[in-house]
Every structure is written in structure tokens, then in C-alpha cells.
Amino acid sequence: MPESFGNRLRERLLEAGPLCVGIDPSRDVVRAWEREDTVEGAEYVALTTLEATIGVAAVIKCQVAFFERFGSPGVAVLERVLREARAAELVVIADAKRGDVSSTSEGYAQAWLESASPLCVDAVTLTPYLGVGALEPFFRVAASNARGVFVLAATSNVEGRTLQSARTSEHDRVETMVLREVARRNEDAEGLGSVGAVLGATRERPEFDLTTLKGPFLVPGVGAQGASPTDVAHLFTGCVDGSVTVNVARASDELRAAL
Amino acid sequence: MPESFGNRLRERLLEAGPLCVGIDPSRDVVRAWEREDTVEGAEYVALTTLEATIGVAAVIKCQVAFFERFGSPGVAVLERVLREARAAELVVIADAKRGDVSSTSEGYAQAWLESASPLCVDAVTLTPYLGVGALEPFFRVAASNARGVFVLAATSNVEGRTLQSARTSEHDRVETMVLREVARRNEDAEGLGSVGAVLGATRERPEFDLTTLKGPFLVPGVGAQGASPTDVAHLFTGCVDGSVTVNVARASDELRAAL
Numbered sequence: 080m081p082e083s084f085g086n087r088l089r090e091r092l093l094e095a096g097p098l099c100v101g102i103d104p105s106r107d108v109v110r111a112w113e114r115e116d117t118v119e120g121a122e123y124v125a126l127t128t129l130e131a132t133i134g135v136a137a138v139i140k141c142q143v144a145f146f147e148r149f150g151s152p153g154v155a156v157l158e159r160v161l162r163e164a165r166a167a168e169l170v171v172i173a174d175a176k177r178g179d180v181s182s183t184s185e186g187y188a189q190a191w192l193e194s195a196s197p198l199c200v201d202a203v204t205l206t207p208y209l210g211v212g213a214l215e216p217f218f219r220v221a222a223s224n225a226r227g228v229f230v231l232a233a234t235s236n237v238e239g240r241t242l243q244s245a246r247t248s249e250h251d252r253v254e255t256m257v258l259r260e261v262a263r264r265n266e267d268a269e270g271l272g273s274v275g276a277v278l279g280a281t282r283e284r285p286e287f288d289l290t291t292l293k294g295p296f297l298v299p300g301v302g303a304q305g306a307s308p309t310d311v312a313h314l315f316t317g318c319v320d321g322s323v324t325v326n327v328a329r330a331s332d333e334l335r336a337a338l
Numbered sequence: 339m340p341e342s343f344g345n346r347l348r349e350r351l352l353e354a355g356p357l358c359v360g361i362d363p364s365r366d367v368v369r370a371w372e373r374e375d376t377v378e379g380a381e382y383v384a385l386t387t388l389e390a391t392i393g394v395a396a397v398i399k400c401q402v403a404f405f406e407r408f409g410s411p412g413v414a415v416l417e418r419v420l421r422e423a424r425a426a427e428l429v430v431i432a433d434a435k436r437g438d439v440s441s442t443s444e445g446y447a448q449a450w451l452e453s454a455s456p457l458c459v460d461a462v463t464l465t466p467y468l469g470v471g472a473l474e475p476f477f478r479v480a481a482s483n484a485r486g487v488f489v490l491a492a493t494s495n496v497e498g499r500t501l502q503s504a505r506t507s508e509h510d511r512v513e514t515m516v517l518r519e520v521a522r523r524n525e526d527a528e529g530l531g532s533v534g535a536v537l538g539a540t541r542e543r544p545e546f547d548l549t550t551l552k553g554p555f556l557v558p559g560v561g562a563q564g565a566s567p568t569d570v571a572h573l574f575t576g577c578v579d580g581s582v583t584v585n586v587a588r589a590s591d592e593l594r595a596a597l
Contacts, residue, residue, distance in 0.1 A: 210497030
């Protein structure tokens with residue numbers, strides 16, 4: 080059995096630093112690169128960003144929406160990007176935000192976490208609106224393939240605040256409940272667990288003690304969305320070194336030096 | 339401008355009855371049909387189910403996960419199913435449960451709701467963990483293309499209860515807050531609005547007055563998941579005729595007669 084996702088990720092983050100470079104060929108980005116907004120334009124942006132990442136960061140995060148918008152030809156481009164990223168030995172996260180009732184989560188887990196799938200990645204992001212329990216097939220398939228997941232807990236956008244800070248019948252915030260359920264699934268892990276959480280850097284320190292997650296954090300919100308490297312350092316004080324990966328739109332030297 | 343999604347859907351449901359037939363080529367279903375679990379097996383199940391639906395129900399719902407699990411070839415099969423369903427003049431819902439921050443929601447809206455996309459459908463299901471406000475690009479793209487959406491409110495699975503019944507700072511349940519925000523986006527609609535909600539039939543009547551949604555309901559949970567046609571009738575008492583579509587795994591005569 081290969082090493083677990085959590086430990087592999089940590090090793091790479093300790094070597095290369097916390098940056099996770101976003102591969103985000105949105106309509107706006109493709110046009111800003113002065114390409115036509117076609118599947119070829121998106122492929123150019125994605126592969127060029129990927130190439131620029133090699134040697135700079137250990138982790139990439141592909142935003143699935145920006146490939147899916149072209150239908151199956153776009154998904155085929157994503158598959159090519161994933162293949163090339165694997166060949167370059169990058170840790171690859173699919174930012175897919177999938178999640179459904181468990182029988183359907185099973186289908187998505189086959190797509191993103193089974194080794195035979197052309198969309199197979201090291202880890203996939205998940206959304207828990209149907210309950211963390213409904214994501215169980217992802218946890219199971221991830222564990223048996225030495226892969227991982229990141230469950231959305233507190234996101235960096237303001238529109239998510241009302242829902243994520245609502246109080247459950249146990250008086251936990253929704254985000255706290257999610258983090259607690261994630262932590263429970265890392266209890267038996269040796270080293271860093273493979274069930275991670277997405278926690279926006281634009282957020283105040285949550286009620287949940289982040290040092291007890293025993294899994295990795297994926298952190299959006301730095302740069303364009305307004306959070307600074309200092310915000311990140313503050314938010315994750317006391318967390319295990321190499322357990323936090325910070326997503327940036329591109330691997331700027333400035334951000335790299337600061338993190 | 340063609341007629342709005344809400345009004346088109348209602349017209350078809352009044353003609354043909356409330357059934358929405360699920361196209362769900364999961365691993366288990368493909369094997370139960372005694373086919374190999376390959377992309378060809380899934381295609382066979384999907385197209386055969388589609389064919390059996392014509393003349394029986396007006397609406398189909400394709401579960402995207404069960405196509406995505408084969409990567410781009412699976413997505414290409416979904417595109418074929420969507421094309422054939424459109425040719426048969428069925429109302430087509432993609433059960434994709436997409437949703438992200440607004441810039442990413444924009445990408446998903448392009449995939450599922452822009453007419454030029456090979457994945458274009460009449461309506462797509464959305465998940466509101468990042469806030470209903472983050473789904474705004476879907477509402478906008480849907481409106482300008484005479485298409486629609488269904489936002490998850492209360493789902494039929496038990497694992498979702500803790501989150502969906504958590505109380506916001508306004509003392510609303512999360513599901514109530516979602517339904518309220520959906521209703522707000524139908525305020526100016528003529529006839530039935532095009533912003534719908536997913537409401538599981540296994541649920542008790544929610545605190546939100548469903549008769550005020552002014553949009554369509556997509557209702558899972560009947561049959562395999564335990565709810566009966568009587569549960570559905572009870573839940574939606576007083577709602578506009580033709581505003582409720584009930585998803586079933588297949589269009590059985592028994593269910594058809596009961597609904």
C-alpha cells in the first residue's frame with residue numbers, strides 16, 4: 080500500500096512550501112490571456128499555468144467548472160492536464176465540490192478517486208449540504224486508494240456566512256459540526272489524516288480548535304479575495320507544520336516569499 | 339423569447355402528470371441489467387430508460403455522477419442522452435448539484451444553461467452550501483436562456499437533517515432560509531417562476547409555507563427511499579397544480595396511477 084494522501088501531502092508541503100496553484104481557465108482568464116474562449120484557449124491557459132508551477136509549488140488545484148463548461152471536450156482537456164500533472168509528480172486536487180446522497184456520492188467517488196478513472200486525482204473537494212455522513216463513499220474509496228478529500232467547512236465568500244454559521248440542535252455552528260465530523264474520520268490516522276477541510280483565509284478563527292483536525296487544510300481566499308499571508312499564519316497558529324496548503328491564482332514570488 | 343422554464347414545465351406536467359423519470363446508470367443498476375459496468379453498459383441503460391419514458395412522462399432527470407464516473411467518454415454519453423431527450427421534446431433536468439463561489443458558479447452555469455453548451459439542459463440542480471447568493475450567475479444565465487434551476491432545500495436523506503434544520507441568526511432553519519431566498523427570486527415571475535427547490539418527500543411539512551414559493555418543486559424520495567404518493571400529496575397541499583414533479587427510478591404504472 081502506498082503512503083496515505085495526508086502524509087504524502089505533508090511531505091511535499093514541508094519540502095516545497097504551502098502554495099497550491101490554481102488552474103482556473105475561466106472565460107475571463109482565457110480572454111485576459113488574449114486567447115479566444117474556446118476549449119483550445121482553455122487548454123493553453125491550463126497547460127501553461129501547469130508548466131509554470133513545476134519547481135515552484137508542489138500542489139495544483141484544477142477548478143473543474145472551467146473545464147466542464149465545454150462539455151466532454153473540456154473534460155478531456157482536464158484529463159490531459161491531470162495526466163501531465165501526475166507525470167510531473169505534482170499533488171493534484173480537483174476542485175469539484177461534489178456531494179450527494181450516498182448512492183450518488185459513490186458514483187462521484189468512482190470518478191475522482193478510483194485509480195482506473197481518467198479523472199483520478201490525489202484529492203477532491205466535497206460539499207456537505209446533504210450531510211457529512213452522505214459523503215461516506217468518498218471517504219471509503221479515498222482510503223482504499225491512498226487518496227484524500229477536502230470537505231467544505233467555512234468558505235471565503237461572504238454569501239456563505241448565514242448558512243455556515245447557523246446553529247445545529249447541539250448549538251454547534253454548521254462549520255463546527257463539519258470540522259468535528261472531519262476530525263472524527265482522522266482519529267485512527269497515523270501521521271496526518273487524509274480527510275481534509277476547506278477553510279477560507281478571509282475568516283475569523285472558528286469556534287472549532289483547528290489544531291485538533293488531524294487532517295490537512297485547503298485555504299482559498301488569499302490574494303484576490305482579500306486575505307493576507309499574515310491572516311493565514313494567524314488562523315492556523317499551532318497546527319502541524321505541513322498541514323496547510325494555500326490556494327493562489329498564480330505562484331507569484333511575492334506570495335511565495337511571504338508564506 | 340421562448341416561454342419561461344417554469345411555465346413550460348407546468349404546462350407539460352399538467353398534460354402528462356407529475357412523474358420525472360430518473361436516468362441513473364449507476365454501477366449497481368448497470369449490473370442489475372446484466373450488462374458489464376462500462377461506458378457502453380451505462381449508455382445502454384440510459385438510452386433504454388429514455389426510450390421507455392417517451393409517452394409515459396414529460397420530464398427526465400439525469401444523474402450526472404453516473405456518467406461522470408467514466409470521465410470524458412461518460413460525459414459524451416450524457417450529451418447523447420440529452421440530445422435524444424431534447425429531440426423527443428422531454429423536459430430535461432441535470433441532477434448535478436453544482437454550486438460554488440460566484441465566479442466559479444459562472445463556469446458551471448455556462449456548462450449547463452448556455453444554449454451553445456453540449457450539456458445544455460432545461461434545468462440543473464444546485465447546492466447552496468456557499469450561500470444562495472453565490473448561485474446568482476445560475477439564476478442570471480437561466481433567465482436569459484429561458485431555463486431554470488432547482489436549489490436543494492430539504493433533501494430526502496437522513497444524514498442531511500442536522501445541517502438543513504440548523505437555525506440561522508434570524509432563527510430560520512437553513513432549509514427555510516433557502517426556500518425564502520428561492521421564493522424571493524420568483525417574485526416578479528409571470529405564472530410559475532423558474533427558480534425551483536428540491537424538497538424530499540420523506541420530510542415532514544417544513545416551517546416555510548410551500549404555497550408561497552411561486553416556483554416548481556423537484557421531489558425525490560418516493561418509492562425506494564420510503565415516501566408514498568400520499569406523503570407527496572400531503573406535503574404539497576395547496577400548491578399550484580403542475581408545480582410539483584416527483585422523481586422515480588422508473589415510470590412504473592403503479593406509481594403513475596397513484597400520483
